[in-house]
Amino acid sequence: MIGCLFIHGFTGAPYEVEPLANYIKEKTDWLVKVPTLPGHGVTLSLKGHTYNEWVTYAEQELIALMEEVDEVYVIGFSMGGVIASYLAANYQVKKLVLLSAAVYYVNPKQLVLDCKEMIKDLLNGNINENELFNRYKKKMVETPLRSTIEFQKLVKKVKPYLKKLTLPVLIIQGECDGIVPVKSAHYLYKTIPSEEKKLKLLPFSKHHVCHGEDYEDLKEYVEKFLHESNTDLDLLTQES
Structure with missing residues (x-):
């Protein structure tokens, strides 16, 4: 039996990856787990929590899942992609999917464009209908500076x-992401030594790729990658 562990992002919750997790549940008989990291969730309570707690909790969830299944795939979003990479480097993970993985943080150029869009909506009286504004206004208020420093420590660690990742890896990145720049995905692709790796860019997606305009493409990329045999993946990697 196959198990899938999804790991959400910094200041996030399972909703960030739920569309993809639910799709995999519907399409397979795999055991799918989407835990909530300490201090995270719809209501944030990050104060006092460290990056070690986040990693340890994800590690415990992986170990528990591995005891129930024959092989495990790990899918990480944003900071969850960073944690997923650590787990894949230290455990017998079969495949790794990195969604908007945050080894670099903040895309200044895209962030300026997003801010201009929010200012335009503010002046037109439509700010409460702006998706980015609604998604981030609460997070900005409820995220302690200390927690952001913990996140930075995690990336450094x-x-x-x-460089230890030799398993099959799929990297997916939105080209309109104002939080994690596209160079993050290119860095991952160049740094990870696996001979079985693929990079897919989503032209219209912002940070939350599972809720973006290219979600149907993302879903197809992930489904194909997870169902490919290692031999098929090797051939596809050589062709790309």
Whole structure:
């Protein structure tokens, strides 16, 4: 039996990956787990929590899942992609999917464009209908500076482990992401030594790729990758 572990992002919750997790549940008989990291969730309570807690909790969830299934696939979004990379470097994970994985943080150029869009909506009286504004206004208020520093520590800790990833890896990145720049995906692709790796860019997607305009393409990429045999993936990698 196959198990899938999904890991959400910094200041996030399972909703960030739920569309994809639910799709995999519907299409397979796999055991799918989408835990909530300490201090995270719809209501944030990050104060006092460290990156070690987030990693340890994800690690415990992986170990528990591995005891129930024959092989495990790990899918990480944003900070969850960083944690997923660490787990894949240290455990017998069969496949790894990185969605908007945050080894670099903040895309200044796209962030300026997003802010201009929010200002335009503010002046037109439509700010409450702006998706980005609604998604981030609460997070900005409820995220302690100390938690952001913990996130930065996590990225610094995990970067060296990227060079240990030899399993099949799929990297997916939105080209309109104002939080994680596209260079993050290119860095991952260049740094990860696996011979079985693929990079897919989503031209119209912002940070939350599972809720973006290219979700149907994302869903297809992930489904195909997870169902490919290692031999098929190797051939596809050589062709791309």
